[in-house]
Amino acid sequence: MIIRKLFKFENAHIVRGCSTVKCRSSLHGHSYKVELLFESNFLDNGQMVYDFGLMKQNMKALVESFDHGVTVWSGDSWEYLDSMKKHSDRWVELPVSPSCEQFSRVIFVMIDRLLQLTNSVNGEREVKLNSVIVHETDTGYAQAFSYDAYSKDMGYIELDSIIFSDEVKNSWPDCELWERAKRGDSFINPTSV
Numbered sequence: 001m002i003i004r005k006l007f008k009f010e011n012a013h014i015v016r017g018c019s020t021v022k023c024r025s026s027l028h029g030h031s032y033k034v035e036l037l038f039e040s041n042f043l044d045n046g047q048m049v050y051d052f053g054l055m056k057q058n059m060k061a062l063v064e065s066f067d068h069g070v071t072v073w074s075g076d077s078w079e080y081l082d083s084m085k086k087h088s089d090r091w092v093e094l095p096v097s098p099s100c101e102q103f104s105r106v107i108f109v110m111i112d113r114l115l116q117l118t119n120s121v122n123g124e125r126e127v128k129l130n131s132v133i134v135h136e137t138d139t140g141y142a143q144a145f146s147y148d149a150y151s152k153d154m155g156y157i158e159l160d161s162i163i164f165s166d167e168v169k170n171s172w173p174d175c176e177l178w179e180r181a182k183r184g185d186s187f188i189n190p191t192s193v
């Protein structure tokens with residue numbers, strides 16, 4: 001069975017090198033919708049694959065890192081990177097350009113990492129991240145599966161190369177969240193949310 005949970009954020013970007021002129025040459029924003037799809041052949045003590053409420057803890061915090069901020073590609077010019085970081089408190093730097101394809105891959109890698117490190121306490125079994133869908137507009141979206149997220153051909157995404165500004169980190173329930181995930185610390189789901 002597959003379940004999906006929708007999150008939303010507002011974010012600004014430029015996507016260098018794409019065919020659409022306004023997209024590659026002007027800073028612009030989108031109201032993103034992100035769907036996290038989880039799958040399992042089993043149900044937990046609440047007869048659910050994975051309680052939606054549990055997704056609104058660390059997973060939601062990580063996805064909402066992008067809210068009201070700018071996402072930059074580390075391969076962009078230093079002048080652009082510098083000015084974005086100077087004029088926006090909330091920014092995320094990625095090792096890949098922020099197309100909706102790459103957003104879906106990056107979010108897959110982040111959420112998959114959290115899921116792998118999270119100990120469930122309510123009978124959840126063999127829950128896997130099936131895919132991540134990122135809607136950039138009402139009419140265009142990308143869906144990343146595991147083989148896309150970890151594809152070297154699409155640009156390998158090192159955890160260390162996803163960098164959040166201090167303002168973003170301070171908006172998490174635990175400002176060390178991503179450091180802990182990168183280190184491989186365990187997370188324990190709360191018994192009640």
Ligand SMILES: Nc1nc2c(c(=O)[nH]1)N=C([C@H](O)[C@H](O)COP(=O)(O)OP(=O)(O)OP(=O)(O)O)CN2
Pocket residue numbers: 015018020023028098099100101136137138139140
């Ligand atoms: N495959 C992709 N194509 C485009 C992406 C992308 O991430 N992946 N991104 C863009 C731009 O960011 C652009 O702002 C969105 O383009 P588009 O879908 O054409 O947006 P519109 O609002 O103009 O679309 P409508 O057709 O009016 O709904 C470009 N391409």
